[in-house]
Amino acid sequence: MHYQKYSKGYYMPPEIDLEWAKKDAPDHAPVWCSVDLRDGNQSLVIPMSLDEKLEFYRTLLKVGFKEIEVGFPAASDTEYEFLRRLVEDDLIPDDVTIQVLTQAREHIIRKTFDALKGVKNAIVHVYNSTSVAQREQVFKKSKDEIKQMAVDGAKLLRELTEEAGAGYRFEYSPESFTGTEPEYALEVCNAVLDVWKPTPDRKAIINLPVTVEMSLPHVYGMQIAYMNKHLKYRDAVLLSIHPHNDRGCGVADTEMGILAGADRVEGTLFGNGERTGNVDIITVAMNLFALGIDPKLDFSNMPALCEMYERVTRMHVSPRQPYAGELVFAAFSGSHQDAIAKGMKWKEEKNPDKWTLPYLYIDPKDVGREYDGDVIRINSQSGKGGVGFIMEQKYGIDMPKKMREDFGYCVKGVSDHKHKELMPDELYQIFQREYVNVDTPYKLDDFLLKKEPDGSRKGTVDIFVNGKQRTFVAKGNGRLDAVSNALQENLGISYKDLTYSEHALELGQSSRAIAYIGIVAEGGHVTWGAGMDTDIITASIQALVSAIDRMQMGK
Incomplete structure (x- = not known):
């Protein structure tokens, strides 16, 4: 393990503002932009077909996304045709904005505009990389030359938009922001804004991506706070973030970025994306939901969402994926089951207006899960509380407390011997066989x-x-x-x-x-x-x- 070969690849901002860290939560949800159909799709082993992308797109609309990045139209015929299909089949609602990605290169931008003909609301997202590593190793250009690339792309976007007579909005990303000196990233972004001269009724988007996650999340928060404070035209700018998950901290980066001033989040469902993935919008949104904040997205049928996602992407939702995984509400431990069962009974008796049950951060029913099949799961680690809960909830069998304990040991022995989880109908069969109307001898x-x-x-x-x-x-x-x-x-x-x-x-x-x-x-x-x-x-x-x-x- 040659740890000596590594050093910090990120840069602290020239001034540190930690006022944002004193907040305990945001007071509202950010603007959400799904990049599943572009960033997510390009990272798949087998990219989605046109029909699969259409199904995914319709699901995003149903969930409530109002901004959807549909692709990189200049990258391939499939990407181009998908956008044209949305336009020609009138599949873009009036309140939904389509986003397209393009590099800051003239022929690519022109093909992108061809694909956008007929789109009512669009964001054209242009980017170029600004990090030290990319400047030195890939482009071999100076800071001024890299900034000029961004400015030239911004000018061309403005000119082509005026030429098309369209009211497209603009987005700029200093790609690999996390490996860029914050004061230089600010210089580039402000130069782009000087070209666009956004107004409050036609805001520009400055997107600060965690293209590669390099630091602890609070460092990213400080970088966002610095940009938030010093960006020009701030009342006419939506400050956006696009975290990846290389260090496994994508959700933390996003939450700290929001606290530090970000207005908008780009991400994917279940965190699909290159390398370790993008930030999982479901987790961030549901974290807000669990704090009593309206996330403005509807994840009330998580099983159906998981089924669609796995089928069209050929990816898998981890059983421990927050809020969505098959096992995230499951309690196998006897003590956990007992606490949950008692909490359920307390809830029935007290009928509180807030959710406070032991071990269940949110009500599983809010995401389409059931108590008896998803929460209390029975194996050799289970106890009387969980077994009794299943029997009572599923079959109306309310055994005396001491009998529950006896039956719990009986079930534990069967599960241990079979080395498997037992389903509710198996519990019922064991109960019938072992306890009910026994006739021998x-x-x-x-x-x-x-x-x-x-x-x-x-x-x-x-x-x-x-x-x-x-x-x-x-x-x-x-x-x-x-x-x-x-x-x-x-x-x-x-x-x-x-x-x-x-x-x-x-x-x-x-x-x-x-x-x-x-x-x-x-x-x-x-x-x-x-x-x-x-x-x-x-x-x-x-x-x-x-x-x-x-x-x-x-x-």
Whole structure:
């Protein structure tokens, strides 16, 4: 690991302003510009086809983007034809602005303008690289020569726009801004603005890209603050940022850039882009959402968005991708599940007006996810809280607290043995198989309960013992006590402290009832059983027989 070969490739601004760092959050969302169809598309192993780009474009409109960079029309026939298809098929809403990218070279700019014919609202984005490395190694030009390239491109944009009689807006990027001396980047940007002379009713965009991420995010914030303070025509300029993610800090760069004065953000869905990608607009927007700030973008159906994205780009959304990944709301840990389940119950009881649940930063339903399938997930790490939550939410089965613990250990053992996650229907099958209406070695056939003159109950129980039918009779203080006595006295078994609860089954099964019984054998071990039937008394006796059967099997 030859760390000595590396040094800082960025430049601190000549003056440091940290006032922006005292803010705890923005007070509104920035202007969003999607660059999925250009920056994102050019980084794909297999770029999107025309039809795939159209589907992606329509999705961006549905999400709510008002500025969309559709491509580099001079770069290829596909890029050119895509823009013409949008124009000729009237696919650009009046409130949406199309952005196109071009290098500051005459023939490229002219072809770009040809592609724009008929577009009502457009941003023409011109750029040239200004970094020390690019100046010295690629262009081999001086600072003045690089600045002149930018000025010449700006002049040509203005002339061609006037020639076309169009009201296009202009955007300039000093590409590789993060490797450029901030005072030189300012000089170049102000020279471009002097050509365009923007006004508040026709603003220019100065875009400061993190073409390659080189510094800690607060350094980028200070660079943006410096530019924000010293740009000319500031009331007529939208200060834009375009972070990449080479250091894994694209979201942090963006958030600090916004605090430091940026008005606009260019990025992509899920952070697709060259090398480690662009900033993920979904994460930045949803971070605002989670602070109670309207992001002005609609991500309420995240599963559908993920499906479209993966299909047309052939990329994959990580299971841990913030807000969007399959597992980002999932809790496998028993303690986490227990806290979430208790939080859900507290929410139902208190009905608070703000979201504050443990471990769930936002309500999963706000992005189209469900509690029982996406939040509580069951494997060998899970506990009684999560298992009980699934059974209650999905099947209406509300076990006593101690029985939940017993069932939790049962499920844990199955998952550990199979070495896999268990789906809700598998939990239900385990519950039915292990606890409900168990019939080995004893199987209930029928019973009769009769009230005696002294107020006691007499229970007659018909039961199969190892396949042979037997009839037992005994008295007790109540119905269940009478049946319990009949079984203990005639089967030669003993238990105490019978625990009982019951409830109707809901969620489409309201005609049935379920009963739970726990019995304590010698030594203090509690064995649980459950019974289901349309008659609650039958369900109760089935639960008792199930508990006895499970005790006999050593469970």
